[in-house]
Amino acid sequence: MKICCIGAGYVGGPTMAVIALKCPDIEVAVVDISVPRIAAWNSDQLPIYEPGLDGVVKECRGRNLFFSTDVEKHVREADIVFVSVNTPTKTRGLGAGKAADLTYWESAARMIADVSKSDKIVVEKSTVPVKTAEAIEKILTHNSKGIKFQILSNPEFLAEGTAIQDLFNPDRVLIGGRETPEGNKAVQALKEVYAHWVPEERILTTNLWSAELSKLAANAFLAQRISSVNAMSALCEATGADVTQVSYAVGKDTRIGPKFLNASVGFGGSCFQKDILNLVYICECNGLPEVAEYWKQVIKINDYQKNRFVNRVVSSMFNTVSNKKIAILGFAFKKDTGDTRETPAIDVCKGLLGDKARLSIYDPQVTEDQVQRDLSMNKFDWDHPLHLQPMSPTTVKQVSWVWDAYEATKDAHGICILTEWDEFKKLDFKRIYDNMQKPAFVFDGRNIVNADELREIGFIVYSIGKPLDPWLKDMPAVA
Ligand SMILES: NC(=O)c1ccc[n+]([C@@H]2O[C@H](COP(=O)([O-])OP(=O)(O)OC[C@H]3O[C@@H](n4cnc5c(N)ncnc54)[C@H](O)[C@@H]3O)[C@@H](O)[C@H]2O)c1
Numbered sequence: 001m002k003i004c005c006i007g008a009g010y011v012g013g014p015t016m017a018v019i020a021l022k023c024p025d026i027e028v029a030v031v032d033i034s035v036p037r038i039a040a041w042n043s044d045q046l047p048i049y050e051p052g053l054d055g056v057v058k059e060c061r062g063r064n065l066f067f068s069t070d071v072e073k074h075v076r077e078a079d080i081v082f083v084s085v086n087t088p089t090k091t092r093g094l095g096a097g098k099a100a101d102l103t104y105w106e107s108a109a110r111m112i113a114d115v116s117k118s119d120k121i122v123v124e125k126s127t128v129p130v131k132t133a134e135a136i137e138k139i140l141t142h143n144s145k146g147i148k149f150q151i152l153s154n155p156e157f158l159a160e161g162t163a164i165q166d167l168f169n170p171d172r173v174l175i176g177g178r179e180t181p182e183g184n185k186a187v188q189a190l191k192e193v194y195a196h197w198v199p200e201e202r203i204l205t206t207n208l209w210s211a212e213l214s215k216l217a218a219n220a221f222l223a224q225r226i227s228s229v230n231a232m233s234a235l236c237e238a239t240g241a242d243v244t245q246v247s248y249a250v251g252k253d254t255r256i257g258p259k260f261l262n263a264s265v266g267f268g269g270s271c272f273q274k275d276i277l278n279l280v281y282i283c284e285c286n287g288l289p290e291v292a293e294y295w296k297q298v299i300k301i302n303d304y305q306k307n308r309f310v311n312r313v314v315s316s317m318f319n320t321v322s323n324k325k326i327a328i329l330g331f332a333f334k335k336d337t338g339d340t341r342e343t344p345a346i347d348v349c350k351g352l353l354g355d356k357a358r359l360s361i362y363d364p365q366v367t368e369d370q371v372q373r374d375l376s377m378n379k380f381d382w383d384h385p386l387h388l389q390p391m392s393p394t395t396v397k398q399v400s401w402v403w404d405a406y407e408a409t410k411d412a413h414g415i416c417i418l419t420e421w422d423e424f425k426k427l428d429f430k431r432i433y434d435n436m437q438k439p440a441f442v443f444d445g446r447n448i449v450n451a452d453e454l455r456e457i458g459f460i461v462y463s464i465g466k467p468l469d470p471w472l473k474d475m476p477a478v479a
């Protein structure tokens with residue numbers, strides 16, 4: 001059997017590498033229109049940072065795993081074609097700012113129809129609006145020249161930073177297909193691929209629309225938990241409760257469970273906001289404004305949380321950060337990834353720059369080029385294929401980028417911790433304090449430092465959702 005995956009990104013690359021590892025009898029080709037991305041997949045410097053990925057790729061590449069820009073050849077030869085291309089939020093026209101832009105998906109589908117000479121199973125791996133499979137089916141069958149296509153929905157649930165672990169040991173694999181004999185046969189064929197390593201009871205099969213909607217629903221539920229705990233964090237600060245204690249107590253209820261209850265500066269990543277906006281749009285299109293409004297609130301609280309953080313920083317520092325040096329520790333949207341898509345750091349940095357701060361940014365996995373690109377890019381442009389993104393954006397002059405946390409914090413007035421990298425927990429804060437302007441502030445957006453120890457050293461500390469430092473209590477209320 002031959003598998004081809006269109007789109008060599010955060011999902012296509014790791015997913016196919018694991019399929020190749022677990023299914024030595026299957027030949028897997030990952031194809032992309034981006035020449036540099038494929039070159040990177042074929043080099044020692046993979047295009048994405050993901051713990052454990054290097055080892056998997058090294059073991060299979062050249063054996064039964066291939067990365068190529070020859071999209072048409074590999075699609076033509078494949079029995080199963082996964083489509084894992086970008087599905088950004090539309091920036092113009094009908095549904096702008098909410099609906100999914102299916103340009104890349106549609107062009108991939110038309111290309112599959114054009115080049116195919118044998119029957120194929122086409123698998124939606126990208127996260128798409130409900131009923132996309134139906135639209136794709138129409139494109140394929142109207143251009144098929146007698147070739148039969150079966151469309152399956154097989155949404156991906158991996159999280160970045162733990163992708164390999166998630167793929168090795170998924171909570172579930174979801175496969176949606178048409179409830180016809182041909183549809184069932186296609187579902188079975190894909191099920192057999194996963195059955196190489198996933199226990200049968202964890203492979204769920206549903207109809208197409210349930211699979212598509214389950215993906216959007218799962219992300220909406222997860223993001224909602226974070227917005228719920230973040231909303232509580234504001235109340236904790238106002239009342240003197242401690243959000244860590246509250247979420248621990250709440251999570252002990254087995255009906256609620258302990259995971260995904262960490263208060264933060266806000267959720268980021270390429271999926272949560274995009275998928276909820278998409279869900280909101282689908283609700284509106286189906287005449288369900290109340291349901292749309294309900295889910296919109298998850299994003300509103302997330303925006304509120306990011307603004308609240310910026311306001312805390314500015315108000316604590318005498319209501320101005322103009323020309324003050326602020327160290328930004330962490331720019332990626334979570335630890336163990338170099339991905340910065342929709343990272344809360346972008347909003348926080350833009351907010352501080354709006355108040356004329358000077359920023360010194362350090363993240364162990366994010367490059368200067370990426371930071372500059374992110375801070376100058378328009379909303380939603382980040383989710384288009386790399387080669388379509390601005391190459392040489394204007395430099396944001398107030399931003400400097402360094403390769404070391406001590407350098408970033410030298411002579412700074414304040415520190416914002418925006419990503420929970422383990423190395424930030426082990427920093428020598430006494431040394432940092434000695435080299436900073438006084439009073440020296442730490443704003444911990446991830447609750448990773450020991451606030452009491454830092455206060456002993458002399459810092460004024462703000463931790464999300466924790467009882468406020470006396471200094472902060474006297475500052476104007478913020479929201
Ligand atoms: N990143 C995640 O953790 C994650 C997890 C689950 C689902 N998803 C979903 O998976 C999809 C892909 O996400 P990603 O993070 O891998 O995106 P990505 O931007 O990293 O990768 C997409 C790739 O598709 C390529 N591409 C676009 N159009 C193409 C075409 N016509 N032919 C060949 N290649 C083409 C792009 O060049 C790019 O390299 C999205 O729908 C996303 O919502 C992402």
Ligand SMILES: O=c1ccn([C@@H]2O[C@H](COP(=O)(O)OP(=O)(O)O[C@H]3O[C@H](CO)[C@@H](O)[C@H](O)[C@H]3O)[C@@H](O)[C@H]2O)c(=O)[nH]1
Pocket residue numbers: 127156157158159160161219222226259260261262263264265266267268269270271272333334
């Ligand atoms: O308790 C928590 C947990 C997470 N986060 C933040 O939430 C964001 C998303 O984190 P996470 O879900 O771990 O990473 P993603 O890679 O975005 O994965 C999500 O989005 C993927 C894309 O759809 C799905 O496949 C995954 O199942 C889903 O977890 C990050 O900014 C985290 O810092 C919190 O603030 N508090």
